[in-house]
Amino acid sequence: MERRPTIKDVAREAGVSKSTVSLVLQKSPLVKEDTRIHVRETMARIGYVYNRSAANLRSSSTGLIGLVINDLRNPFFTEFAASLQQALSEQGYAVVLANVSEDAELQAKMIDALIEHGVSAFIVSPAYGVNDRPLEAIARAGLPAIQVFRKVDEREGLFPFLAPDYQAGGRLATLHLCDRGCRRVAFVGGLAGRAVTQERMSGYLEVVAQRGQEPVVVTGAASHDFGVSGVKQLMNEHPDVDGVLCFNDLVALGLLSGGQSLGRKIGEDLRIVGFDNIEGCEQSQPQLTSVSCGIPQFAQEVSRRILVWLNEGSAPETGSRMSVELVVRKSS
Known part of the structure; x- marks a missing residue:
């Protein structure tokens, strides 16, 4: 029996990202009309059928926060991921974690995948790359997103930045x-x-x-x-x-x-x-x-700001710096 076409098949045939196909299915106004028509025509040509009941089942589990980390091999980022997961879980949210190993191309793929799986918002400690707008897919999806530790997209109105001082x-x-x-x-x-x-x-x-x-x-x-x-x-x-x-x-x-x-x-x-x-x-x-850098406290503050944005619709202030302290030991 021949396999039913999937969103990935539509994206490949149409030459667009999976997140763009998802936005077309959601009738998002963020997609240009010519792109919408092209994607719809591709769906019809390859016989893609949208399973709305499955999509509704997925959307019933909203409360997923996408966490993109540049390198989990560094214990600093591991501690942050664990602290943030704990802070968000206390408020009834689950974290979907993507480690991109300082690979900007992998980062783009992971962001697309998280959008497709219906995350409500993003927290990104980004990898560096040549693209000056590496978070563009998140902007197109219209999702709240905070950059932490590193700033790779200068549009702080879209992607507020929070870091230690x-x-x-x-x-x-x-x-x-x-x-x-x-x-x-x-x-x-x-x-x-x-x-x-x-x-x-x-x-x-x-x-x-x-x-x-x-x-x-x-x-x-x-x-x-x-x-x-x-x-x-x-x-x-x-x-x-x-x-x-x-x-x-x-x-x-x-x-x-x-x-x-x-x-x-x-x-x-x-x-x-x-x-x-x-x-x-x-x-x-x-x-x-x-x-x-007081990572547990920093994670609590990131959690608070993204949830205020999600629940009240007010984006956090940008350019904030959290306090730090020197812990003196024998090496100095």
Whole structure:
């Protein structure tokens, strides 16, 4: 028996996304008339039949929130996903999670799939890509969506942005290192040119300028491996550096390990501060000082804002920054 055509078949034959086909079926005004006619003609040609009873069954389970995470391998984002899921479940909502592994193309596919499966709203910690409007499918679907941690779409009226106060965190960490007697403080990690790198670095640059220090910046991947290799580059090129603020804790933990292998005494002749305060900070030897972004509280606030938007129709204010604090341990 021949298989019945599906939405995927319609999308492929019509040369549009699955979310566009779904919007046509929902008679959404967001779809252009010529696109609507083309999709309807394709449905008729391949014999697609819309199963409205199944669609109604799916829509009865609204209360699904799409959560798109750039990289769940990083414990920082794992903690956020778990905290957000808990916060939303307490309000009767379920989270549908998509990990896109820093792949912008995969991110687009996952967003389409979540729209097709009827999520009510999106929370996106996005992957970077060449597309300057990577969230366009969400805009076309008319769904509430908040960008967190990173901003990849500048249309903050459509996609409000919420993040920890990275600049304040960099400032706190650098002041701490200077107050501990560090005469040359470096910033290590984070890809050059990325807004999140610039924000985390900005507080550092502000303080070293105030203290009359020449900045030392070594950018690169936000990974443990880069921290291990980055400390070798740092010590070779700037042997006088005695304090380091890292882009995140993964870089810091790698730098801590690599620095010890080079014979540096961490917390004495080389002081290190990370960013994010992941669980591994307390297990390292020595324990890692880090800027805490208060992820459980941050997740609660994201949950509150998306649900107010859903239930009351009022979009949250954009450009908000949540407070951070420095958790001092033995590495500094």
